[in-house]
Amino acid sequence: MITVRISDDSAAVACGADAVAAAFAAAGCTVDRVSSWGMHWLEPLVEIAGNGFGPATMADVAAILDGSSDKAIGPIADHPWIASQHRLSFARAGKTRPLSLDDFSAHGGWQGLVRARSMPPAEVVAEVLASGLRGRGGAGFPAGIKWRTVLEAPGPVKYIVCNADEGDSGTFADRMLMEGDPFQLLEGMAIAAHAVNASRGYIYVRSEYPRAIAKLNAAIALAAERLAPFQVEVRVGAGAYVCGEETSLLNSIEGKRGEVRAKPPLPALQGLFGCPTVVNNVLTLAAVPHVISDGGAALYASLGVDRSRGTMPIQLAGNVRHGGLYETAFGITLNELVNDIGGGTASGRPVKAVQVGGPLGAYVHPSQFHLPFDYEAFAGADALIGHGGITVFDDRVDMSAMARFAFAFCTAESCGKCTPCRIGSTRGAELIDRLCAGDPDQTDAVAALPQMHNARKTTRSRAEELQLLEDLCETMQFGSLCALGGFTPYPVRSALKHWPEDFG
Numbered sequence: 001m002i003t004v005r006i007s008d009d010s011a012a013v014a015c016g017a018d019a020v021a022a023a024f025a026a027a028g029c030t031v032d033r034v035s036s037w038g039m040h041w042l043e044p045l046v047e048i049a050g051n052g053f054g055p056a057t058m059a060d061v062a063a064i065l066d067g068s069s070d071k072a073i074g075p076i077a078d079h080p081w082i083a084s085q086h087r088l089s090f091a092r093a094g095k096t097r098p099l100s101l102d103d104f105s106a107h108g109g110w111q112g113l114v115r116a117r118s119m120p121p122a123e124v125v126a127e128v129l130a131s132g133l134r135g136r137g138g139a140g141f142p143a144g145i146k147w148r149t150v151l152e153a154p155g156p157v158k159y160i161v162c163n164a165d166e167g168d169s170g171t172f173a174d175r176m177l178m179e180g181d182p183f184q185l186l187e188g189m190a191i192a193a194h195a196v197n198a199s200r201g202y203i204y205v206r207s208e209y210p211r212a213i214a215k216l217n218a219a220i221a222l223a224a225e226r227l228a229p230f231q232v233e234v235r236v237g238a239g240a241y242v243c244g245e246e247t248s249l250l251n252s253i254e255g256k257r258g259e260v261r262a263k264p265p266l267p268a269l270q271g272l273f274g275c276p277t278v279v280n281n282v283l284t285l286a287a288v289p290h291v292i293s294d295g296g297a298a299l300y301a302s303l304g305v306d307r308s309r310g311t312m313p314i315q316l317a318g319n320v321r322h323g324g325l326y327e328t329a330f331g332i333t334l335n336e337l338v339n340d341i342g343g344g345t346a347s348g349r350p351v352k353a354v355q356v357g358g359p360l361g362a363y364v365h366p367s368q369f370h371l372p373f374d375y376e377a378f379a380g381a382d383a384l385i386g387h388g389g390i391t392v393f394d395d396r397v398d399m400s401a402m403a404r405f406a407f408a409f410c411t412a413e414s415c416g417k418c419t420p421c422r423i424g425s426t427r428g429a430e431l432i433d434r435l436c437a438g439d440p441d442q443t444d445a446v447a448a449l450p451q452m453h454n455a456r457k458t459t460r461s462r463a464e465e466l467q468l469l470e471d472l473c474e475t476m477q478f479g480s481l482c483a484l485g486g487f488t489p490y491p492v493r494s495a496l497k498h499w500p501e502d503f504g
Contacts, residue, residue: 005047009036017044035180037094038325052076112289124195131300132309137281149268150196153276160201165244168358170317171389174282178212182219188285241413246279259415260482304330318391335369349394357386360487362494399499404432406491421485436504
């Protein structure tokens with residue numbers, strides 16, 4: 001009997017994977033639902049004896065089985081998209097059934113946890129520090145420093161919190177890992193718990209990820225004996241983007257309104273329920289088992305460039321020919337990612353801009369595509385790596401509209417606690433409207449804009465309006481309580497800098 005492997009990842013299911021799987025089962029095949037390889041443009045991707053076929057439909061089943069299909073891509077492991085990657089966090093992607101403990105163990109699962117529990121907590125922390133692992137959630141803060149702070153903090157109760165509130169546009173790595181390899185995340189959390197003497201953990205998942213939530217709950221039940229005495233619970237968010245910020249997330253877990261806390265105190269000292277707390281992103285915790293496995297810290301530190309060590313699961317989305325997840329060491333250039341690996345735009349038109357780091361990341365001009373994927377290199381170019389999402393736009397995009405969207409997004413998602421974010425974002429959208437209306441004295445032109453209902457007459461010149469916009473961005477960047485207001489100027493400034501012709 002032929003065994004057919006088809007992903008049950010949300011992206012594959014959205015493309016019709018369930019129907020294709022049912023058709024193969026009806027044809028007498030054994031169907032295994034596995035994790036996704038990450039080649040989303042080929043979903044549903046069918047694998048038979050290592051060979052791939054995609055994107056497959058129900059109508060392709062007979063041809064795939066009799067060997068006449070024109071959807072064949074050859075051995076999946078040899079496909080250039082896969083073969084050119086350096087996969088650690090996604091090493092099991094496409095190869096294992098997500099909720100099979102046997103599959104997980106057969107592919108190196110639990111080795112990091114076994115070794116960690118044979119070491120004193122301080123040694124585990126030291127290895128994480130030596131690896132150079134930095135937070136993969138956006139800020140890039142060294143994970144080992146955060147863990148050391150929690151380990152050394154006084155208190156009988158400590159927590160591990162996984163931030164799985166993946167709300168950035170063009171990002172899906174957290175979801176893919178939670179749906180495809182949930183035991184790896186749990187192993188990373190258990191190692192962190194041992195390293196800081198925590199006994200309980202929480203995974204905060206956005207409500208828009210029902211399949212990930214179900215997979216995590218099932219995985220926790222299946223792995224409870226292996227994780228003990230560490231206990232894990234899934235908490236579901238209520239759709240607020242700001243709860244991706246760590247202190248808002250902690251408030252939400254505690255049952256409070258999801259709004260930002262002033263810092264200090266840092267969560268590492270007074271976090272969840274006032275106790276020392278490690279808050280790490282999914283990708284950060286998923287990297288930990290590889291860091292702690294035999295020789296892992298040295299291997300991890302050997303990858304990447306400068307202070308950006310290890311690998312990064314990069315997500316290619318938007319108007320791109322080959323969208324999906326590509327994991328590689330830091331240092332690869334944007335040109336390689338967008339044009340060589342991503343294949344340029346899906347529309348076939350020239351690339352005008354890419355936004356890296358979600359809706360609050362800077363827009364990068366093609367003239368900057370020489371930039372290496374590296375935290376410091378991006379910071380030097382007034383840009384962000386963030387969660388590793390890259391959204392591609394072709395030459396039809398209006399960059400003034402994208403700049404305005406950044407302000408509007410901030411307005412809609414602000415928790416309202418600080419004035420620069422709450423009010424500054426609204427004033428910013430009005431400023432963009434006036435700039436794009438042309439002569440700021442022409443109130444009729446301003447009133448004609450459908451986006452704007454409360455424009456006020458102004459006698460400022462265009463140069464003065466631009467200076468006011470710059471002042472507003474500076475106030476938001478340095479005066480906001482969290483990154484929601486603080487990062488909103490990145491897309492605005494970059495759009496205005498590189499595409500001034502789009503602003504009227």
